[in-house]
Structures are given as structure tokens and as C-alpha cells.
Amino acid sequence: MPKPIKEELMEVTMDALRMNEGLGENSYANNSLLQKKVILMTRPITEAAITELYNTISPKTLCIADLGCSSGPNTFMAIFDLIKNVDKRRKSLGLESPEYQIFLNDLPSNDFNTIFKSVPEFLERLRNEMEAGFGLCFVTGVPGSFYQRLFPTKSLHFIHSSYSLHWLSRIPEMEEANKGNIHMAISSPPSVKKAYMNQFKQDFFAFLSCRGEEMVAGGRMVLTMCGRNSEEPCRRDGTYRWEVLSMVLRDMVAEGLIEEEKLDSFNLRDYRPSVGELKHLVEMEGSFRIDRLEVYEIYWNGYDEGEISKHEKSQDVFGYYIVKCMRAVVEPLLVHHFGEEIIEEVFLRYKQIINDPMSREEKTLFVNVTVSLTKMI
Numbered sequence: 001m002p003k004p005i006k007e008e009l010m011e012v013t014m015d016a017l018r019m020n021e022g023l024g025e026n027s028y029a030n031n032s033l034l035q036k037k038v039i040l041m042t043r044p045i046t047e048a049a050i051t052e053l054y055n056t057i058s059p060k061t062l063c064i065a066d067l068g069c070s071s072g073p074n075t076f077m078a079i080f081d082l083i084k085n086v087d088k089r090r091k092s093l094g095l096e097s098p099e100y101q102i103f104l105n106d107l108p109s110n111d112f113n114t115i116f117k118s119v120p121e122f123l124e125r126l127r128n129e130m131e132a133g134f135g136l137c138f139v140t141g142v143p144g145s146f147y148q149r150l151f152p153t154k155s156l157h158f159i160h161s162s163y164s165l166h167w168l169s170r171i172p173e174m175e176e177a178n179k180g181n182i183h184m185a186i187s188s189p190p191s192v193k194k195a196y197m198n199q200f201k202q203d204f205f206a207f208l209s210c211r212g213e214e215m216v217a218g219g220r221m222v223l224t225m226c227g228r229n230s231e232e233p234c235r236r237d238g239t240y241r242w243e244v245l246s247m248v249l250r251d252m253v254a255e256g257l258i259e260e261e262k263l264d265s266f267n268l269r270d271y272r273p274s275v276g277e278l279k280h281l282v283e284m285e286g287s288f289r290i291d292r293l294e295v296y297e298i299y300w301n302g303y304d305e306g307e308i309s310k311h312e313k314s315q316d317v318f319g320y321y322i323v324k325c326m327r328a329v330v331e332p333l334l335v336h337h338f339g340e341e342i343i344e345e346v347f348l349r350y351k352q353i354i355n356d357p358m359s360r361e362e363k364t365l366f367v368n369v370t371v372s373l374t375k376m377i
């Protein structure tokens with residue numbers, strides 16, 4: 001029986017998951033166009049949910065949380081839209097503006113400093129763009145894992161989370177190594193696939209139970225995550241980017257640039273649930289009612305088909321955004337596990353593979369799942 005490899009992996013993942021910090025060239029703030037587009041695509045669902053919430057509950061202080069907020073322009077984008085919708089609605093109903101309490105949550109290693117520095121600008125924008133009589137807005141950072149309790153009982157009215165819940169709380173406990181792979185791949189052993197699925201079930205159930213405690217009855221929650229189109233666990237939907245990274249790391253092992261054991265003990269805590277899995281878990285946990293559950297696709301560099309053909313004129317541009325986005329997300333994990341020295345080489349090779357015409361024939365769509373929920377009594 002192969003040795004479980006949990007201990008080492010848990011230590012690695014708990015320390016290293018965060019997006020590239022700051023506002024520099026490789027920062028998440030400057031390389032999250034794909035995630036921005038996803039927030040824009042889900043806008044109609046989010047707007048409907050906040051408007052329905054405000055139609056049924058009009059609290060004096062509206063408490064809104066964004067979970068897995070990261071840092072950069074996306075952090076305030078969804079929050080701004082939510083406030084704008086409420087403000088328009090209260091104006092049309094002739095109601096006094098609520099005050100807003102905004103909670104921005106991410107793991108403690110997130111770059112909260114960059115967020116806090118942009119709070120004054122965000123508040124200024126609210127004052128300039130909201131209707132007369134707009135209420136006060138308070139912004140608070142909440143460091144911690146959303147798989148645990150983060151807020152007092154029945155204290156939240158609305159929760160938004162985008163592109164964060166496909167990150168598991170930890171790397172699943174595996175009975176055998178996921179040799180040559182860094183995620184739940186088609187070629188992963190069945191026990192590895194089962195471990196990933198079980199970890200997601202456990203995590204998402206915990207997430208719902210915690211939020212069930214923290215939200216008021218009638219509160220609303222809109223969650224978007226990378227997902228998959230079919231119920232089959234190992235479809236390639238959206239995982240090509242990890243396959244390319246596996247390929248790069250395997251080549252570097254073959255050339256003696258990375259130790260094989262290092263690669264074998266590196267796994268990502270990434271899981272893409274299906275609509276069926278989400279539905280089942282929400283129903284089983286029981287705190288929330290599903291109002292909407294939608295699946296849609298986006299090109300992995302954040303551009304749609306029309307825009308891509310424009311950009312494809314230059315091979316470099318096609319790869320440029322994908323590599324930048326990938327790097328902003330996984331660089332800290334790679335540095336933590338393999339060391340700083342391999343990073344430039346990894347992303348150089350990554351770019352070469354995706355700019356290869358053969359590789360560009362691959363289905364490079366990300367599948368997203370959005371679920372809109374209401375907290376039951």
C-alpha cells in the first residue's frame with residue numbers, strides 16, 4: 001500500500017495559496033481580466049438577487065460580504081455594482097438610504113494592504129456616483145478561511161463570491177501519489193479522483209453550514225466558481241491550463257531541472273464541480289434554497305471568440321494574457337514548493353506550448369457555474 005502523503009501536502013498548501021500581490025507586472029491586480037469578465041457575465045444574476053433581497057428586507061445597515069476577494073480592481077467591482085443597485089432601488093421607492101457594512105474576506109496571506117490603500121478611492125467613487133442622500137459605507141477586511149465561521153450569527157444579508165470556491169481547503173488526503181499530474185487529471189488513479197471529489201463535498205458542505213449560521217433568514221448568496229459541463233468527474237473542461245503546467249514540469253524533470261519526487265508531491269487544491277454535485281450538496285445541507293443555477297463558458301484568456309481572432313494575429317498576444325493570468329494565480333504555490341529559480345523557465349516553456357498551433361487547437365474554454373441561493377428560515 002503506498003504511503004499517504006497528506007502531512008507534507010497540507011503544510012505546503014496552507015502556507016502558499018495566495019494570488020501574486022501588489023500592483024506590479026506579474027500581480028493578480030494587473031492580470032485578472034478573465035476573472036473580471038466572469039464578474040461582468042454574472043452581473044444580471046447578482047443584480048437580480050440584491051434587488052430581490054432589498055425588496056423583501058430593507059435593513060438600516062445592509063451587511064454584504066465578498067468571500068475570496070483577492071486584491072485589485074475586481075475586489076471592489078462586484079461590491080460597487082451591488083451598492084449601486086440598492087441605491088437605485090431605495091431612490092425609486094423613496095426610502096432613506098441604508099448604511100453599508102462591507103466585509104472583504106480572503107486568506108490571511110492575501111494582500112490586504114493593497115486593498116486597504118484603495119478603500120478611500122472606492123468610497124470617493126461611491127460619494128460621486130450614488131444618488132443624493134447616499135448612506136455611509138464602512139469597509140472591513142476579514143482574514144480567514146471561508147470554510148470556517150467568519151462572521152457572527154445571523155449578521156449578513158448578502159454574500160458574493162467569484163472564482164474562489166473551486167479552491168479546496170487543502171490538498172485531498174491521497175492513498176497513492178498522483179504521479180506526473182498536478183491536479184485531478186484524466187490519467188489520475190481512481191483513488192485520487194475519489195479523494196478530490198470527497199474533499200470538495202466536505203468543503204462545500206462546511207461552507208454552506210457556516211454561511212447558514214451567519215446569514216439572516218431571506219439573505220441571498222451568489223457564488224460563481226470554475227466548474228464542469230458534465231457529471232463525469234474527469235472531463236477536460238477548463239483543465240487544459242493545468243495539463244500544460246504538468247507537461248512543463250514533467251519535461252523539466254526529464255531534463256534534470258526538477259527532482260521527480262518534488263513533482264510527485266505537488267498537487268493543486270483545485271476542483272471543478274458539476275451542476276449536479278452543487279445541487280445535491282445544497283439540498284443535502286439544507287440551509288439554502290436554489291433560485292438559479294447556471295453554467296456558461298469563457299475563453300481562457302478572457303477574450304471572446306470575436307476578440308480572440310483580433311488578438312490571434314499576434315501569436316505573442318494570444319499567449320501573453322494566458323501566461324500572465326496563470327502566473328498571477330499559481331506563482332506563489334510554485335515558488336513555495338519548487339523554489340524561485342525555476343519560475344522564469346516554467347512560464348517561458350508554458351508560453352511556448354500554448355503558442356504552438358497544435359496546442360491552440362485545444363478546447364480552451366473555462367466552464368463557470370453560478371448558483372444564486374436564498375437562506376431559508
Ligand SMILES: C[S@@+](CC[C@H](N)C(=O)[O-])C[C@H]1O[C@@H](n2cnc3c(N)ncnc32)[C@H](O)[C@@H]1O
Nearest residue numbers: 035068069070074106107145146162163164167
Ligand atoms: C482567483 S482569486 C479570485 C479573486 C476575486 N474574487 C476575483 O474574482 O477576481 C481566488 C481567491 O480566493 C481566495 N481563497 C481561496 N481559498 C480561500 C479560502 N478558503 N478562504 C478565503 N479565501 C480563499 C484566494 O486566496 C484568492 O485570493
